[in-house]
Amino acid sequence: xxxxxxxxxxxxxxxxxxxxxxxxxxxxxxxxxxxxxxxxxxxxxxxxxxxxxxxxxxxxxxxxxxxxxxxxxxxxxxxxxxxxxxxxxxxxxxxxxxxxxxxxxxxxxxxxxxxxxxxxxxxxxxxxxxxxxxxxxxxxxxxxxxxxxxxxxxxxxxxxxxxxxxxxxxxxxxxxxxxxxxxxxxxxxxxxxxxxxxxxxxxxxxxxxxxxxxxxxxxxxxxxxxxxxxxxxxxxxxxxxxxxxxxxxxxxxxxxxxxxxxxxxxxxxxxxxxxxxxxxxxxxxxxxxxxxxxxxxxxxxxxxxxxxxxxxxxxxxxxxxxxxxxxxxxxxxxxxxxxxxxxxxxxxxxxxxxxxxxxxxxxxxxxxxxxxxxxxxxxxxxxxxxxxxxxxxxxxxxxxxxxxxxxxxxxxxxxxxxxxxxxxxxxxxxxxxxxxxxxxxxxxxxxxxxxxxxxxxxxxxxxxxx
Numbered sequence: 001x002x003x004x005x006x007x008x009x010x011x012x013x014x015x016x017x018x019x020x021x022x023x024x025x026x027x028x029x030x031x032x033x034x035x036x037x038x039x040x041x042x043x044x045x046x047x048x049x050x051x052x053x054x055x056x057x058x059x060x061x062x063x064x065x066x067x068x069x070x071x072x073x074x075x076x077x078x079x080x081x082x083x084x085x086x087x088x089x090x091x092x093x094x095x096x097x098x099x100x101x102x103x104x105x106x107x108x109x110x111x112x113x114x115x116x117x118x119x120x121x122x123x124x125x126x127x128x129x130x131x132x133x134x135x136x137x138x139x140x141x142x143x144x145x146x147x148x149x150x151x152x153x154x155x156x157x158x159x160x161x162x163x164x165x166x167x168x169x170x171x172x173x174x175x176x177x178x179x180x181x182x183x184x185x186x187x188x189x190x191x192x193x194x195x196x197x198x199x200x201x202x203x204x205x206x207x208x209x210x211x212x213x214x215x216x217x218x219x220x221x222x223x224x225x226x227x228x229x230x231x232x233x234x235x236x237x238x239x240x241x242x243x244x245x246x247x248x249x250x251x252x253x254x255x256x257x258x259x260x261x262x263x264x265x266x267x268x269x270x271x272x273x274x275x276x277x278x279x280x281x282x283x284x285x286x287x288x289x290x291x292x293x294x295x296x297x298x299x300x301x302x303x304x305x306x307x308x309x310x311x312x313x314x315x316x317x318x319x320x321x322x323x324x325x326x327x328x329x330x331x332x333x334x335x336x337x338x339x340x341x342x343x344x345x346x347x348x349x350x351x352x353x354x355x356x357x358x359x360x361x362x363x364x365x366x367x368x369x370x371x372x373x374x375x376x377x378x379x380x381x382x383x384x385x386x387x388x389x390x391x392x393x394x395x396x397x398x399x400x401x402x403x404x405x406x407x408x409x410x411x412x413x414x415x416x417x418x419x420x421x422x423x424x425x426x427x428x429x430x431x432x433x434x435x436x437x438x439x440x441x442x443x444x445x446x447x448x449x450x451x452x453x454x455x456x457x458x459x460x461x462x463x464x465x466x
Contacts, residue, residue, distance in 0.1 A: 013055075013057040013100065014056075014057065016055075016100045017103075018100045018101075018103035018115075019052070019055060019100065021103070021113075022048070022051070022052070023052075025113075027112065027113050028047070028048055029045045029046065029047055029048060029051075029112060030045070030046050030047075030048065030051040030112065030113045030114070030115065031043060031044075031045055031046075031109065031112050031113070031114045031115075032044060032046055032051070032054075032063075032096075032098060032114070032115050032116075032117050033115075033116055033117070033244075034065060034069060034096055034116070034117050034118065034119065034130075034132075035130075035132055035240055035370065035372055036069040036072075036131075037069075037070055037131065037370065037439065037442050038073065038074045038319065038370060039131065039240060039319075039368075039369060039370025039372070039373070040074060041240060041241075041244045042065075045112075046063065050063070051098075051115075054098055055098050055100060058097070058124060059124065061097065061098075062095040062096060062097045062098075062120070063095075063096055063098075063117075064093030064094070064095065064096070065093060065094060065095075065117070065119070066091055066093055066094070067085045067089075067091060067092060067094040067119075070082075070084060070085050070129050070130070070438070071084075073442070073449075077449075079441065079442060079445050080445075081441045081444060081445055082441045082442065083437070083438070083441075084128070084129050084434060084438045094119045094120075094121075095119065095120050095122075096117040096118065096119050096120075097117060097118060097119075097120055098115045098116075098117045099115065099116055099117065099118065100115065102114075102115050102116040102237055103115055104207055105206070105207070106207060107203045107206040107207055108199075108203055108245075108249055108252065109248075114207075116237055116241075118130050118132040118136070119133065120133075128432055128434035128435050128438075129434060129435050129439070131370050131372035131373050131376075132233075132372050134372060134376050134431055134432075134435055135232070135233060135236055135372045135373070135375050135376040135379075136233065137376075137431075137432070138376045138379050138380050138383075138431075139232060139233060139379070141383070141430070142278075142379060142383055145383065145386065145387070146280065147278045147279070147280070147285070147383070148231065148278070148279045148280070148281055149232040149276060149277075149278055149279075149379050150229060150230065150231060150232065150235075150276065150277045150278070150279050150284075150359075151229065151231075151232040151235035151236070151275060151276045151375060152212075152226065152227055152228060152229035152230065152235055152274075152275040153227050153235055153238070153239040153273070153274055153275075153375075154224060154225065154226045154227070154271070154272070154274075154275070155224065155225050155227075155242065155243070155259065155270070155272055155367050156217050156222060156223070156270040156271050156272075156367055157222070157223060157224075157246070157257050157367050158177065158219065158220075158221050158222050158257070158258050158260070158263060158270065159177065159193075159196075159221040159222070159223060159250065159255050159256070159257050159258070160175040160176055160177055160178060160256045160257075160258060161176045161178050161254060161255065161256075162175055162176060162255075162256040163251075163256065164256075167256065173456065175256075175263070177221030178192070178193055178255055179193070179221050180220050181220060182218050182219060182220070184215075184217050184218040184222075185215050185216060186215075189216045190215070190216055193253070195253060196250065196253045196255055197214060197223075199249050199252070199253070200214060200225070200249060201214055203245070203249055204242065204249075207241065208238070208241075209241050209242050209245060210227070210228040210238075211227060211228070211242075212226045212227065212228050212229075213225070213226040218267075219267040219268060220267070222267075222270070225242065225246075227239060227242060232276070232375055232379060235371075236371040236372045236375040239272075239375075240370075240371045240372065243259055243371075259367040260322055260367070260368060261318070261320065261322050261323045261325065261366035261367060261368045262325040262366075265325075268333070269325065269326030269328075269333050269366060269367075270326070270366060270367035270368075271326075271333065272365040272366055272367045272368070272369045272371070272374065273361055273362065273363050273365065274361070274362045274365060274374060274375060274378050275359050275361050275362075276359060276361075276362065276378060276379065276382065277358065277359040278298065278299075278382075283355075284355060284356055284357075284359075285299070286299035286302070286358045286360070287299075287352070287354070287358035289355070293341065293350070293352065294358065295350065295352065295358070298386060299358070299360070300391065301385045301386045301389060301390050301391070301392070302360065302382035302383070302385050302386055303348055303350065303360060303385070303392055304385040304390035304392045304393070305381050305382045305383065305384040305385020305388070305390055306337075306348060306360070306362060306378060306381045306382050306385065307338075307339060307347075307348065307385075307392075307394065308337075308381070308384070308385065309380075309381035309384055309385075309426055310337040310347065310364065310381070310410075311337070311410070311411070312381075312420055312421060312424035312426055313377040313378075313380070313421065313426075313427060314410065314411060314417035314420065314421060315417045315418050315439065315440070315443045316373045316374055316376070316377035316421075316439075317364050317365040317366070317369060317374055317377065318364075318366060318368075318414070318417060319368060319369065319373075319414075319443065319446075320368050320414065321413075321414050321446060321447060322368065323366050323368055323414065324410075324411070324412050324413055324414060324417075326366050327409075327410050333363075333364075333366075334346055334347040334363050334364055336404050336407045336408070336409050336410065337407060338394075338397045338401060338407055339392075339394070339396055340397045340398065341396050343396065343397060344363065345397070345399070345400045345401060346363065346396070346397050346401075347362070347363055347364045348360060348361070348362055348363070349361040349363055350396070360382075364410070365378075373439075376430075380426075380427075380430035381426075383430075384426055384429075384430065394407075413447075414443055414446060414447050414450075415443075415444065415447040417443075418440050418443040418444055418447070421436065421439075421440055421443075422436060422437070422440040424436070
């Protein structure tokens with residue numbers, strides 16, 4: 001059975017290969033980053049000496065990072081409804097600890113050394129609302145159950161011929177896609193942006209974010225990338241690094257990638273599919289060649305857990321107001337908690353492709369996810385089913401949701417999803433009361449800002465005629 005990774009001793013941390021490599025190179029600075037609540041990487045450069053001091057093992061080490069990264073939204077507006085951090089606390093520094101196992105170099109930034117950090121509380125315990133720590137707590141519980149979750153993430157996203165300056169001048173209206181038309185899997189359209197496509201493949205690989213497949217998707221300027229399958233924490237690291245890396249690489253080509261769930265009513269939205277399996281360290285525990293569906297009973301319970309919990313974890317899959325514009329009947333995004341055998345119209349696509357490749361593809365998340373939180377949610381939901389021994393009682397759908405006529409659809413608003421999340425005992429059990437309350441408050445803030453906004457749609461519909 002899988003076991004939690006043994007804690008490194010202070011001596012072994014000081015001898016970590018990443019530190020040895022850093023001492024042996026001539027780098028004068030190091031780039032570090034942390035995830036905020038929305039899955040935006042916030043970071044800074046540290047001098048070499050400052051980094052080496054910060055990399056010291058506990059109880060020393062770490063570096064201060066203002067805890068406002070958990071107290072403001074994607075546009076740096078401070079929440080007025082949260083308790084963990086806020087004006088009432090004065091936005092002090094929180095302690096961030098560097099994960100030396102995340103060492104990599106940034107090929108488009110002079111090969112500067114790069115590390116991911118996560119926050120700890122004043123007592124040295126994991127910070128209750130740090131997204132990477134939320135996932136790590138779920139994975140620690142999985143390890144106690146004897147499981148090592150494996151995962152891979154796929155992203156769809158639109159690419160626009162815009163810069164921050166041109167987009168600001170347009171005031172959020174009419175972005176220009178890099179290519180026109182609906183050209184999924186098009187070699188022709190790949191050739192239109194050959195430099196960008198090759199840079200994504202080659203530089204992401206050099207960045208430690210290997211892409212297994214990259215192609216155009218249906219829609220003007222849409223790409224899809226499948227990131228290589230690995231352990232769940234590393235998969236989430238790669239996913240968040242991919243989103244930032246694609247944006248940084250894109251700037252070199254005059255391209256602005258957008259991972260917004262749906263930017264235009266006429267086109268399909270963009271997904272953030274998560275592939276998963278459970279391992280005991282050696283074997284894929286989802287595969288069973290002797291069962292009629294080639295699914296182990298463990299796999300069936302894991303899937304049953306996700307079917308049961310989708311709505312309770314919904315804001316972690318659909319975190320913005322815009323997320324729910326993607327959940328439209330008749331498009332590719334699934335709108336009900338359904339499953340099917342190799343059926344892309346289902347929320348949960350079961351892939352039984354042999355002993356090594358049998359896995360679950362959770363297709364409901366959008367490209368706008370925080371990868372750490374979405375990964376934590378799918379694994380927690382699946383392992384809830386395992387812990388409770390849930391049976392897979394619903395049959396697979398066929399075609400386009402045939403067999404799901406009586407299954408309730410997903411909520412169409414962030415506020416409805418957030419209310420269900422806040423009331424979820426399962427979410428509180430797996431993620432902690434403090435995180436649930438904080439994340440729910442941030443989603444309520446997002447909903448409130450949307451309620452207060454006057455949109456272009458309202459002006460076009462009402463301005464003249466009413």
